[in-house]
Amino acid sequence: MPRPQSRPFRQGASQFSFQENLVFEKTYYATHPDMMDGVSNEELRDRYLVGGLFRDGEIVLTYSHGERFIIGGAVPGASILPLPVQTEPDSAAGHSLLERRELSVVNIGRAVGVVTVDGERHELASRDALYVPMGSGTVTFEGEGARFYLLSVPAHRAFPLRRLTxxxxxxxxxxxxxxxxxxxxxxxxxxxxxxxxxxxxxxxxxxxxxxxxxxxxxxxxxxxxxxxxxxxxxxxxxxxxxxxxxxxxxxxxxxxxxxxxxxxxxxxxxxxxxxxxxxxxxxxxxxxxxxxxxxxxxxx
Missing domain, CATH: 2.60.120.10 (Jelly Rolls)
Structure with missing residues (x-):
């Protein structure tokens, strides 16, 4: 069965929705070192290289079974991009992606960007980072020229939100x-x-x-x-x-x-x-x- 592709989310005046469902661009599985024997260059790249994270007007998320990392990128351009919600295991309602996860956001772009967490705006200059704790609800990204690198792992407790330079x-x-x-x-x-x-x-x-x-x-x-x-x-x-x-x-x-x-x-x-x-x-x-x-x- 073909793997479902991620759906680009582009902000428009009448399109804004926090219910954009979570879809992973690609899943990376944990590997044993013996699997390196005889692997071609293309197979090596397929198993470990994470590319195509930064696409204009989109949030791209991938999933690694190694420590349950979510690895992603957000390039808002002129849009406001919401962090997707997850509908599993309860498909009737969306749940915050950070319900049991913590998140780091790093702006690797050349321009200032804004990350809004539960209504609180945080400006990130180039190379600034934001630690977003477990239990946070809605998270959005904005800023032309900003390029946000996203990393999330499971968490067992919430620590204070922190902007870091x-x-x-x-x-x-x-x-x-x-x-x-x-x-x-x-x-x-x-x-x-x-x-x-x-x-x-x-x-x-x-x-x-x-x-x-x-x-x-x-x-x-x-x-x-x-x-x-x-x-x-x-x-x-x-x-x-x-x-x-x-x-x-x-x-x-x-x-x-x-x-x-x-x-x-x-x-x-x-x-x-x-x-x-x-x-x-x-x-x-x-x-x-x-x-x-x-x-x-x-x-x-």
């Missing part, structure tokens, strides 16, 4: 220009900055002349991770490395594409120029340092 996080200086990996790491949704039930999120910005990220590479068996690469020009690419440390594979990625890293997989990348990326984790704990670091000589 890069100034709220003391940057961690890592790497050097000599090794082509000088970068600043901004921890945004972590306990010492912003409380959450399960979601951890931050942004890494590479210095001009640097191209390598996440060095040294690592895995964390108790959490899954999502990377979104952005600030790339049209012809630039990032070579994202994944897989078991002794059997690496790579996926070639374009601007504003995300990639899923299972708990058993290394995650690191190198680009054709400096870029930025948003990293998000969910799992058993909120410990940023819970990682099994791999020496570069261990990789094969």
């Amino acid at each position: 890069l100034a709220d996080a003391t940057p961690m200086e890592r790497g050097s220009l000599e090794t082509s990996n000088a970068r600043q790491i901004y921890q945004l949704i972590l306990p010492h900055v912003c409380q959450s039930a399960s979601l951890c999120l931050g942004m890494t910005i590479l210095e001009p002349g640097s191209v390598w990220n996440t060095m040294p590479p690592h895995v964390h068996e108790r959490r899954s991770e999502i990377y979104l690469y952005f600030d790339l020009e049209g012809d630039d690419r990032v070579f994202h490395y994944m897989g078991k440390p002794e059997a690496l594979r790579h996926i070639v990625m374009e601007n504003e594409e995300a990639v899923i890293s299972p708990p058993w997989s290394v995650h690191m990348g190198s680009g054709t120029r400096a870029y930025s990326f948003i990293w998000a984790m969910a799992g058993e704990n909120l410990d940023y340092n819970d990682m099994d670091v791999k020496d570069i000589c261990q990789l094969r």
Whole structure:
């Protein structure tokens, strides 16, 4: 049976409705590392690459069975886009998508955007983030030139809503220009900055002349991770490395594409120029340092 496609929602004067039902563009299933053996490049991309999230006038949502992540994008343009409601298991009425979930919103566009949560407006400049707690009801997105990156995971309790800027996080200086990996790491949704039930999120910005990220590479068996690469020009690419440390594979990625890293997989990348990326984790704990670091000589 063909998979149902997501329905674009475009705001018009007589079209506004908070009852736009939830439809996922694509579902990504959890995988065992043995499934990497013999997988073609196209199969690898199909299982882990999340593309096409940012389409004008639409909200696009995908679903990953790894930590039950919802990965999405919203590009309002001249519209006001509502976060869809879910009708399952009770098809007679819509329920807030955040009834038992928390949500992060990051504006990766160049213009200011507005996220309205239960009637309260929050302006997000470029690279600002918003943590939206479990139990929130209606959420809408607006702003020409804004591009909202959305990540949601299940939650067990509600924490305060919080708007976050890069100034709220003391940057961690890592790497050097000599090794082509000088970068600043901004921890945004972590306990010492912003409380959450399960979601951890931050942004890494590479210095001009640097191209390598996440060095040294690592895995964390108790959490899954999502990377979104952005600030790339049209012809630039990032070579994202994944897989078991002794059997690496790579996926070639374009601007504003995300990639899923299972708990058993290394995650690191190198680009054709400096870029930025948003990293998000969910799992058993909120410990940023819970990682099994791999020496570069261990990789094969």
